[in-house]
Amino acid sequence: EVQLMESGGGLIQPGGSLKLSCVVSGFIVSSNYMTWVRQAPGKGLEWVSIIYSGGTIYYADSVKGRFTISRDNSKNTLYLQMNSLRAEDTALYYCARGQANSGSYYGTFENWGQGTQVTVSS
Amino acid sequence: DIQMTQSPSTLSASVGDRVTITCRASQSINNWLAWYQQKPGKAPNLLIYKASSLQSGVPSRFSGNGAGTEFTLTISSLQADDFATYYCQQYNTFWTFGQGTKVEIK
Numbered sequence: 001e002v003q004l005m006e007s008g009g010g011l012i013q014p015g016g017s018l019k020l021s022c023v024v025s026g027f028i029v030s031s032n033y034m035t036w037v038r039q040a041p042g043k044g045l046e047w048v049s050i051i052y053s054g055g056t057i058y059y060a061d062s063v064k065g066r067f068t069i070s071r072d073n074s075k076n077t078l079y080l081q082m083n084s085l086r087a088e089d090t091a092l093y094y095c096a097r098g099q100a101n102s103g104s105y106y107g108t109f110e111n112w113g114q115g116t117q118v119t120v121s122s
Numbered sequence: 123d124i125q126m127t128q129s130p131s132t133l134s135a136s137v138g139d140r141v142t143i144t145c146r147a148s149q150s151i152n153n154w155l156a157w158y159q160q161k162p163g164k165a166p167n168l169l170i171y172k173a174s175s176l177q178s179g180v181p182s183r184f185s186g187n188g189a190g191t192e193f194t195l196t197i198s199s200l201q202a203d204d205f206a207t208y209y210c211q212q213y214n215t216f217w218t219f220g221q222g223t224k225v226e227i228k
Contacts (some may be wrong), residue, residue: 035217035225037166045166045209047217058216093167104173106213109155110177112165 002111004095009116016085022078022095029097033098033107035051036080038091039091039115048093055065063089085120092117124148124212128220129227134228143198144211150190157186157195160222161206169208170195171186200225 019035036048045120049059049069057069068081078095093116096109125148135141145155153173158166168177170186173193183198197204205227210220 037124037225043209044222045160045219047219050217060216096165099168099171102213103153106154108168108171108211108213108217109166110168110171112167116166 001099004097004111004113005112006093006095006116009093009118011119011121012085012088013122014120016120017081017083018118020080020082020084020093020095020118022080022113023044024076024078024095024097028073029071029078030077032100034069034071034078035096035109036069036078037094037096037109037112037120038089039094040091041089043091046091050098051078073116082118085118087120090118090120124151124218126158126210126212126218126220128208128223128224129157130209131221132224132226134185134226136192136203136228139200139228141200141204141225143195143210143225145188145193145195147191147193147212147214147219151214153189154212155186155188155193156211156213157184158209159204159217160205160209166209202215209218 002086003025015095033052035050051069058069066084097108127146155173157170160166174186207222207224
């Protein structure tokens with residue numbers, strides 16, 4: 001069974017740092033493309049970052065230069081290092097697995113975790 | 123950046139109704155369009171990909187249509203379990219979601 005479990009969220013002051021983790025089971029992180037998507041309270045979904053199996057990485061403009069996506073193959077875990085956090089980064093952060101054989105270079109997302117809450121406030 | 127616009131923002135319907143949600147892209151996205159369902163406190167669930175392909179395990183009352191810049195999600199006969207928020211997502215160039223359509227009980 002495919003499962004994704006995020007952790008590492010919390011309350012952090014503006015300018016601070018957090019590292020989110022996404023532990024997966026039922027598939028191999030390094031063989032799939034993996035993404036982070038966030039949802040501000042009462043708002044819609046916003047794509048944040050993605051890492052492909054070959055190592056190609058993309059970021060949304062809103063987080064470029066501040067967030068870093070990575071993975072640890074030995075732990076089958078995806079990470080999101082978030083630095084210089086701002087109030088507008090407050091959101092529920094989901095990790096998701098890319099859809100296999102999507103036919104598209106970019107791909108869509110077929111398995112999601114339940115999210116970890118990040119709150120940036122003084 | 124590609125912008126995605128959904129309409130309506132809120133839709134009131136009854137069980138058994140046929141429901142259609144529209145999603146428009148600011149430029150052509152070919153057929154790289156997905157639809158997700160999200161219930162309160164839950165993660166999004168992929169329903170449709172490549173504009174009209176039904177994700178495994180999704181009931182056949184859900185269907186998608188469209189290409190280019192205009193797309194629709196149709197629920198042929200609304201069930202109690204379908205009251206939720208629906209998002210479209212383009213993946214032609216990076217990823218952008220629509221603002222969501224909440225389907226509520228009439």
